[in-house]
Amino acid sequence: MKHHINFSVNGDDYSLAVDPWRTLNELLREDLNLTGTKLGCGTGDCGACTVMVDGRTVSSCLTLAVSVNGKSVTTVEGLAPSGEELHPIQESFIKTGAIQCGFCTAGMEMSALHLLNNNPEPTEKEIRAGLSGNLCRCTGYNQIVEAISVAAEQIRDSEHEKEER
């Protein structure tokens, strides 16, 4: 029997009936056509499917769709504040060369967002630890680590500016 769930994704409200075994990853990719979130392993090991649920990162491949009832989900498509502007994390990923094949990127960016929300001034070691649930086979991670530290700085600078104003 299908379950009826109400939830929001990137600020948009949805109301759907889903099978009890449907994963959040299937819900996003198959039902809502939000394919920015990838599926790399299906067993919660690679981090490519990472999304935020109520401000915490989860592996969408291991999260059941029914469990997001009443919750708010953020995916890579919701990262940029508007259609035009990029989030500082996206900007720095582009600028530093942190993106090669791009398949881990959405998950990396969501993990980075979670990290910076909780620790605006991470050390390199903390960034590496924060990414330990996200695998990448192209970049060797160095430019991703650099991207996150550049983004952290940029976010701090822009918040500083806001305060001064």
Next chain:
Amino acid sequence: MKRFNIVGTDVPRTDAEAKARGTAIYTDDMKLPGMLYGKILRSPLPHALIRNIDISRAASLPGVKCVITGEDTPKIKYGNWRLFPETQDEYPLAVEKVRFIGDEVAAVAAIDNDTAEEALELIKVEYEELPGVFDVDSSILPAAPVIHDYCPSNISVNRKIKYGDIEKGFAEADYVREDTFTMQSVSHAYLEPCSALAQVDLDGRITLWTSTQVPYIIQCLLASTLNMRENDIRVIKPFVGGGFGGKMELRAWEFCAAFIAKKTGRPVKFTLSREEEFLTGRRRHPMKIRSRVGFKKDGTLVAKDLRIQLDGGAYNAMGPTATFLCGNFGAMLYRYPNYRFHGEHIYTNKPPASAMRGFGAPQSLYATEIQMNLAAEELGIDPIDIRLKNAQVSGDKIPDVATISSCGFIESIKAVADMSGWKEKRKNLKPGQGIGIGCYSFISGGVFNWFNTQYPFSAAEVRAFSDGTVHLLTMASDIGQGSDTVLKQILAEELGLNMGDIRITSADTSMTPQADLGSWGSRVTLMAGNAVIDAAKKIKERLFGALSARFNLNVIHEIECKNGRVQAVTRPDYGLTFGEAVALVQKANRGEPLVARGSYTPRGKGLVTPAFGFGAQVAEVEVDRQTGLVEVKQMWTAHDCGTVINPRSVEGQLAGSIQMGLGYALSEQFVMDGGKTLNTSFVDYKMPTAADMPPSQVVHVDTYEPEGPMGAKEAGEGLASPTAPAISDAVYHATGYRCMDLPVTPEKILEGMKKD
């Protein structure tokens, strides 16, 4: 050195924004109206005859639209070496026999994934199990089970290289040593599991979107396997989530998607699970390498006799090329006046090994590099010095193996020794600390064109428009390495345009010029880059002629494309914008569009490659003497990739290579129980994470490759080789344990330390 405007600068990847936003579409992201979902039934046995397949229950399950077995297909074998049809040994779905755990037996297409999966469980296959062989030694015994009837010896390819006089060479040697090395199998572990989506049009023609490195090869092989004409198949490569050599053959799911689409008239998509990827996927060849080398007392190499047995698994896949290449790589780096190689590609009942980043080099060069260090120690020579003494240099020629037109190897060795403080550290590190060296050479695309086509090696089409933009069409495949960006940079440089003025369409076989063998063997920058330059030069000729006529220029004037203009070099006022110049050409030709085709084929460069990259790497490690755990503290790399077209991309390639090499050295391996792969998840297959990566410092040695586009050559694939020998040598330096059988695990280190 020649100065460039766009080449050599950190232009951001032109596909990066789409990837950062999550809007880049990969194959599995696509859905078509009426699309069916496909799944593959695989053999649970390593070697067996198929006695019967009963699909009736699966076929009658509601929602199932098609079930096929090998018997339904045209039963045409495929394989990349179509120049030698006997090496084409694989059916898309098994016919009569299965040869490894995971061999494809049947395929199902249903209205959704759950139904397709349920249907797989309803297919009943009766097998008659046969004895299997799981290592090369057992496989070549006279009484060993025969895996393919056409090949009773189980040795599918023999490759020999010989030059100089090997016996005379060894007779002249003061010091001879023979060593045996073995290497494990590792996974490409690209993040994107393979996926293919096929659609059939009203005329029965097929469009296939697939996660591949080689759209043109897929087009040809799919056509022959389906018994169709090549151009009735259109292959489109969407964004691809990494390949590393693992996505460069026609595979069962691509065939099944196309075949079922044709049968049902509905689009069909197959996407592999990670478990399927690990359990049955292609992998790097395990090898057994016996190497005999002879030196003079002063460390001068006089001879090398190399025997390599490749554990190919159940099918040839790209194994013949690996067999060919590992012998070539065995002759690289150092000057061996007398050399002999015998390579054998041997079948076993395991998942087929195939191409993987380095393509025979990581194994072959591991043996070369470790053996060099073993010899250096016995001869009382520093590892750096013995390398400098024997290093290949620009202008070296090896019959049938190499013509080296540019070589920064000596500079690389010297640079890496300086950066790492080698001389001091090699003498003075504390117990448990060590540094070690590994070097590499690699090809910039293969000349050994086993694929046998009538086409040039690469082609490019450039269309120029009067609004000042151009459209580049190329079959070169960006699989994440950044070739679209690099080719745009080369074209922008050549035509004096900005990156934003160029639109690129790559890797759609119905639109992009035939042909290009795709992304492998580090061929793209050099070969596709040269084709782009060739096309751009033809465009320029037309523009220059028109400008010359327009301003009545004396023929001695040099004309250039610069900053969006076409102008006389010494009189820029005799010039037009690029768009105006294009319009002028079109007017002069009564409206004909300004289009040019360029191509590249290496000629007179030998049978292997037009250009070689070189480099050296030093690793510093600390080994916990209680646990045997290795921590890599620092990597230093100096390499020669010719002109660096995009520094950030080259550095990204290097860091990615170190990640893969670190895994190859220390943690990655397929754990096998007979024919069964036991570690089939990222938890059990130990790939380095961000926290495992050592700091790294790099120097690009300044060289210019005359055969390359603007002096560029291979970058990134060769670098897959030096990391494992460098780390292994550093572990030896730290502990006295010399690893002859990769990977270097804590158990082996502790065991090895006990022996001392």
